[in-house]
Amino acid sequence: MNHGAGGRATAQLVAELFGRAFDNPWLAQGDDGAVLPAPTADEQLVMACDGHVVSPLFFPGGDIGSLAVHGTVNDLAVMGARPLYLSASFILEEGYPLADLKRIVDSMAAASRAAGVPVVTGDTKVVEQGKGDGVFITTTGVGARPAGRIASGARAAAGDVVLVSGSMGDHGMAILAVRESLAFDSAIQSDSAALHGLVDALYQALPADAVHVLRDPTRGGLATTLNEIARQSGLGMRIDEASIPVHPQVEAACELLGLDPLYLANEGKLIVICAASHADAALAALRDHPLGRQAARIGEVIADDHHFVQLRTPLGGMRMLDWLSGEPLPRIC
Amino acid sequence: MNHGAGGRATAQLVAELFGRAFDNPWLAQGDDGAVLPAPTADEQLVMACDGHVVSPLFFPGGDIGSLAVHGTVNDLAVMGARPLYLSASFILEEGYPLADLKRIVDSMAAASRAAGVPVVTGDTKVVEQGKGDGVFITTTGVGARPAGRIASGARAAAGDVVLVSGSMGDHGMAILAVRESLAFDSAIQSDSAALHGLVDALYQALPADAVHVLRDPTRGGLATTLNEIARQSGLGMRIDEASIPVHPQVEAACELLGLDPLYLANEGKLIVICAASHADAALAALRDHPLGRQAARIGEVIADDHHFVQLRTPLGGMRMLDWLSGEPLPRIC
Numbered sequence: 001m002n003h004g005a006g007g008r009a010t011a012q013l014v015a016e017l018f019g020r021a022f023d024n025p026w027l028a029q030g031d032d033g034a035v036l037p038a039p040t041a042d043e044q045l046v047m048a049c050d051g052h053v054v055s056p057l058f059f060p061g062g063d064i065g066s067l068a069v070h071g072t073v074n075d076l077a078v079m080g081a082r083p084l085y086l087s088a089s090f091i092l093e094e095g096y097p098l099a100d101l102k103r104i105v106d107s108m109a110a111a112s113r114a115a116g117v118p119v120v121t122g123d124t125k126v127v128e129q130g131k132g133d134g135v136f137i138t139t140t141g142v143g144a145r146p147a148g149r150i151a152s153g154a155r156a157a158a159g160d161v162v163l164v165s166g167s168m169g170d171h172g173m174a175i176l177a178v179r180e181s182l183a184f185d186s187a188i189q190s191d192s193a194a195l196h197g198l199v200d201a202l203y204q205a206l207p208a209d210a211v212h213v214l215r216d217p218t219r220g221g222l223a224t225t226l227n228e229i230a231r232q233s234g235l236g237m238r239i240d241e242a243s244i245p246v247h248p249q250v251e252a253a254c255e256l257l258g259l260d261p262l263y264l265a266n267e268g269k270l271i272v273i274c275a276a277s278h279a280d281a282a283l284a285a286l287r288d289h290p291l292g293r294q295a296a297r298i299g300e301v302i303a304d305d306h307h308f309v310q311l312r313t314p315l316g317g318m319r320m321l322d323w324l325s326g327e328p329l330p331r332i333c
Numbered sequence: 334m335n336h337g338a339g340g341r342a343t344a345q346l347v348a349e350l351f352g353r354a355f356d357n358p359w360l361a362q363g364d365d366g367a368v369l370p371a372p373t374a375d376e377q378l379v380m381a382c383d384g385h386v387v388s389p390l391f392f393p394g395g396d397i398g399s400l401a402v403h404g405t406v407n408d409l410a411v412m413g414a415r416p417l418y419l420s421a422s423f424i425l426e427e428g429y430p431l432a433d434l435k436r437i438v439d440s441m442a443a444a445s446r447a448a449g450v451p452v453v454t455g456d457t458k459v460v461e462q463g464k465g466d467g468v469f470i471t472t473t474g475v476g477a478r479p480a481g482r483i484a485s486g487a488r489a490a491a492g493d494v495v496l497v498s499g500s501m502g503d504h505g506m507a508i509l510a511v512r513e514s515l516a517f518d519s520a521i522q523s524d525s526a527a528l529h530g531l532v533d534a535l536y537q538a539l540p541a542d543a544v545h546v547l548r549d550p551t552r553g554g555l556a557t558t559l560n561e562i563a564r565q566s567g568l569g570m571r572i573d574e575a576s577i578p579v580h581p582q583v584e585a586a587c588e589l590l591g592l593d594p595l596y597l598a599n600e601g602k603l604i605v606i607c608a609a610s611h612a613d614a615a616l617a618a619l620r621d622h623p624l625g626r627q628a629a630r631i632g633e634v635i636a637d638d639h640h641f642v643q644l645r646t647p648l649g650g651m652r653m654l655d656w657l658s659g660e661p662l663p664r665i666c
Contacts, residue, residue: 033381048366
C-alpha cells in the first residue's frame with residue numbers, strides 16, 4: 001500500500017481483488033452504483049446497516065469479512081425480510097498487508113455466496129497509518145419483506161413465550177479469549193452465521209402473525225436485547241436462568257474473567273417471542289434447522305409497568321437482569 | 334466520550350442526537366432496520382455506497398456530514414435514479430467532542446432534508462484514540478430508476494457532445510487550501526451539492542435515450558472520469574481546454590501549488606454526454622437550473638482505438654489528458 005510506486009496500480013489491484021472475489025453481474029456493471037431488480041409489488045423494502053470495527057480482525061469462527069456479511073444479513077432477517085443485496089464500504093489503513101486484505105475479502109465473498117446475498121456495489125478509502133486500524137467494513141443490506149411478516153419489538157404480548165436458538169455469549173467470548181490470550185483445550189468459536197434460513201424455517205412452521213418478535217442479541221447480549229424489547233412493548237419478562245443454553249467453555253471463561261454470558265455478544269443466534277399456543281411448533285422448527293439444534297424456551301412475557309426483566313436463578317431466587325451498565329465491550333463487532 | 338462515566342448514557346446521547354436530527358418515521362421505528370415503501374413496479378432498484386474520510390472534517394462550503402449525503406445522492410442521480418433512502422454508519426474516534434459531532438449530524442440532517450432523501454437507518458461504532466480520525470461516515474443510498482433511463486459509461490457514441498455543468502476543481506481546491514493554509518481574499522468554496530434535481534431537469538428537456546452518459550467527476554477529477562468513460566465505451570474524446578470553466582481563484586491556487594484543476598475532485602458537478610442533435614437543449618436545461626448556470630460544451634466523443642482523451646490547448650496545440658499518475662489526493666472526500 002505504501003510502496004510509493006503507483007497509487008493507481010494499487011487502486012486497480014484492490015478493485016480487481018474485489019471484482020474477482022465478489023464476482024456478480026451487478027458489480028460488473030462498473031458504474032457508480034448497481035441497477036437491480038426491484039422487490040415484487042406485495043413486498044416492502046427493508047434497509048439495514050452495520051459498521052464493523054472488530055478487533056482482532058481474525059478470530060476463531062470468522063473474521064471481519066464474514067462478520068460484515070452476517071451482521072447485516074441478520075439485521076434484515078430479524079425484520080422478516082429476504083436479504084437481497086449488500087453494499088460494502090472499506091476503510092483501509094495505509095500499509096495494511098494486501099495478502100491479509102485478500103483473506104478478508106475472500107472470506108467475505110464466501111459468506112456472501114453461502115448466504116445467497118451478493119455484494120452489488122462498494123467503495124474503498126485509504127487513510128494514513130495511525131488514522132485507522134487495519135480494516136473497517138460497513139455493509140448495508142436491502143431486503144424484501146413478504147406481506148404479513150410484521151414482527152417487531154413492540155408486538156410482544158403478555159403470556160408470550162421467549163425462545164432462543166442456541167447458546168449465549170459465544171461470539172463475545174471468542175473475541176475476548178483471543179484478546180486475553182486465554183488458553184483452552186480447544187478455541188472458543190464465534191457463532192457468526194447468517195440467520196435468514198432459520199427465520200424462514202420458523203415462518204414456514206407458524207402463521208406469520210404468531211411470530212411477534214425476532215431479534216439477534218448482538219452488542220450487549222441477551223440481557224440488553226430483552227430489556228430493549230421490554231421497553232419497546234411496555235411489558236416485563238420472567239426468564240429462567242437454568243434454561244438458557246451456555247457452552248461450558250464460555251461459562252468457565254466467564255467465571256475466570258468475571259463476566260456474565262448474558263451480556264456477551266452473539267452473531268448467529270435468534271430470539272423468538274411468539275404466542276404460547278405456537279411455542280412447541282416454533283421450538284420444533286428451530287431445532288430442526290442446523291443453526292437451532294440447541295434452541296430452548298427460556299421464559300415468558302408478563303405485564304409489568306416497570307418493564308423489568310426478572311431472572312429466576314437456579315437456586316430459586318429472583319434477580320433483575322438489568323441493562324448493561326457502562327459501555328459494552330469495545331470493538332466486539 | 335471518554336468521560337469514563339456511563340458509556341450507556343453516552344450511547345443514548347448519540348442515539349438521541351441522531352434521532353432528533355434525522356427525525357423521520359422510518360428511523361423512529363426503532364428496530365434493527367427500516368421498513369420502507371418499495372419502488373413502483375416499472376422502476377428498477379439502484380444502490381450506491383460511499384465511505385467518507387475527508388480531512389479536515391469542516392471546510393468552506395460543507396463538512397463531512399453534508400458531503401456524505403451529497404456523495405451518495407449523486408451516485409444515485411448519475412445512475413438516473415430518484416434517490417429514496419439513505420443509511421448512515423458512523424465510526425467515531427473515542428474522545429471526539431460531542432459538540433462537533435452534533436454540528437456534523439445537524440449539517441447532515443439539513444442536507445438530507447434539502448435533498449428530500451431521509452436517513453432511514455444507521456449504526457454507530459466507537460474506536461480507541463489513535464485508531465480512527467475523528468469521524469468517518471459511510472452512506473448507502475437506495476433509489477428507483479424510471480424505465481428508459483439507461484445512461485451508462487458504455488453508451489457514449491462517436492459524434493456525441495460532452496457537457497459539464499460548471500467550474501472544475503472547486504471541492505478539491507477548497508480542501509487543499511485549508512490544508513495548506515492558503516490565504517485568498519475570500520475562501521474557495523467546495524461545490525458540494527445534490528445533483529438529482531439537475532439530472533431531473535435534463536431528463537425533462539431531452540428524450541430519455543438521448544442522454545447517453547451521466548457522471549459526477551469526483552476523485553481524480555474531470556480527466557480521470559473522461560478516461561474512464563473512454564475506456565468503458567471503447568472510444569476517444571477531443572476536449573477544448575479553453576471551454577472548460579475554472580474559477581479564477583482555483584486556477585491561481587493551482588498555479589501556486591503546481592496542480593491541474595482537471596485532476597481535482599468535484600462534489601456538485603455533472604458530466605453529460607448526449608447526441609449532438611440534443612446538445613443545445615441539454616445545455617439550456619442545465620443553465621436553467623441553479624446548479625448549472627455555468628454549464629459549458631467542452632468537446633466531443635470520437636472514434637479512437639487507443640481510447641485517448643485529447644486536449645486542445647488554448648494555443649491550438651494538442652496534448653494527452655492522461656489518467657492521473659500516482660494516488661489521487663488523499664482524503665479529499
